[in-house]
Amino acid sequence: MQRPNKADLLTVRRSNRQVIVDAVRRGGPISRAELSRRSQLSKVTVSDVVEDLIGEGYLRDIGPGPADVGRKPTLLEFVGVSGFVAGLEIAPQYLRVILTDLMGEAVCGDQRNIAVGSSQELLAAVCALISHMRSCMPNSPYQLLGVGVAVSGLVDYKEGTVLSAPNMPWAPLSLRDLIEGCLEVPAIIDNEANAAMWYEHLQGEAQNLEHAVYLSAGYGLGAGILAQGSLYRGSSGLAGEMGHMIVEQHGLACSCGNRGCWEMYASEKALRRLLGEPFSSPGAPPENFTRHVVQSARDGDNRAQESLRTVGQSLGQGIVNIASILNPQMVVLGNVLAEAWEFLYPEIVEALDGQGLSPVTQNVSVRRARNYRDAVVKGAAALACEASVAKI
Ligand SMILES: [Zn+2]
Known part of the structure; x- marks a missing residue:
């Protein structure tokens, strides 16, 4: 029988980590035994991966949960505040930002009522707003992990480019490259309807x-x-x-x-x-x-x-x-x-x-x-959150 090569083993290990991160983040608090049942991974694998994730600060033990019979199992939870993401909405008359932890809990937010003219002005305003968010971020192992940006315009998601945006004269613009250059974290650029759809799917009507x-x-x-x-x-x-x-x-x-x-x-x-x-x-x-x-x-x-x-x-x-x-x-x-x-x-x-x-x-x-005024900026943060969690 052919032995799996190192690259295959690494891929399997990465995929196991993702399965466990997702299961604890969405379904926690949860015991290791239940995690093994739900993920269909062996108890040994679950235990190994969990110990790594605890060591890295993404998971923590929160003590015993209820037991049907016998010993109460120790429950695990995802540490939402291990890192943060920012969501940003760019509209013709305003810029809006929120900071959330990796469980999507909002920490702080801000809005500037300005109509931005040039790409330089836009970048300066965006970077100032996100820097302000960094200053209200609690101490955490991983700090700011990413930024999700929603623009009311035509956005090439793959390229991170705003192709056109009515009443926003700075478009077209390679917004992702500029924001990543200024903030030094990964950015996602999407249109506002996608961001709002994603919010409605996670927390709203859908x-x-x-x-x-x-x-x-x-x-x-x-x-x-x-x-x-x-x-x-x-x-x-x-x-x-x-x-x-x-x-x-x-x-x-x-x-x-x-x-x-x-x-x-x-x-x-x-x-x-x-x-x-x-x-x-x-x-x-x-x-x-x-x-x-x-x-x-x-x-x-x-x-x-x-x-x-x-x-x-x-x-x-x-x-x-x-x-x-x-x-x-x-x-x-x-x-x-x-x-x-x-x-x-x-x-x-x-x-x-x-x-x-x-x-x-x-x-x-x-x-x-349900909450259209907040849907776009919260959806933008949720998109960044999902992308950041996928890299854990
Ligand atoms: Zn038309």
Whole structure:
């Protein structure tokens, strides 16, 4: 029989470590015997790997747990504060950051309300914010392990490049290289809808689901796709640009150069076009536009109500298409249009019901994002956390 070579043994050992780290992190506190049962690794292997991980500060014994019979087993837990990650959201009008430990517990956060013009300005602001996070980080063996960055724009995930970002003149930019150069930790760059989808999967409406779509309905319209429990990114990380699906053959001209894109009918951009003056000018600052419209609609303004319903119908039509293409269990509506839920939801349901007894649309539930204001930055941190834990 051929003996396994050294490289194979190292691969097996790495994979065993990951299995044990994941099992304790997700399923702890847990005994070594239970760990052996769940991981299907031998008790000797579990014991070896656990001792290494305890020595490195990632796991710790927390004393005896309950016993059905006989001796109480010692339980193990993952040490969340062995390291930290930062999540950063880059939006046209603000930068937002949070620091979490490796269990996803938030430690501190900050926000700067600035519209960044150049790439130098952006980098300076990002590095200053993350340095501030480092100063509030408790002492830990591994300190800052990574940064997850979510941008509301078109992001090449593989290359870590922001290809375009509406109202952010610094794009295109190789953001990952710049941030890694400045902070000296690994960075992940993703778009905000993917980050929010990941947050909804871990802690929000789509928990325990395998197939879901997050629709980020803000000024534009983007989507994050969860497929078989993972983010679906497509061949080069650009999947989810659903706002630019063409829904009207000779429709309205879109900033992408095409006509009739979905986001021209189902976003804040659409709402502004439908309402025109006076909603789009004096009074509310631009970032509060949708909130202002929703409040007017609640106060009985017919035009505001009618425009929201029209946007809701367009959202519904697109969601019918999404259901047909991806067959998700759930579509989560997030970003600022989620504030208009009470006006949009009945129209979305009507569009889905309009498909009769189609099993595709019958089986999809549509929910409002649980906490859309925090979903992006928390999702960005969670992506960085997952990448850092995978390297343990
Ligand atoms: Zn377009």
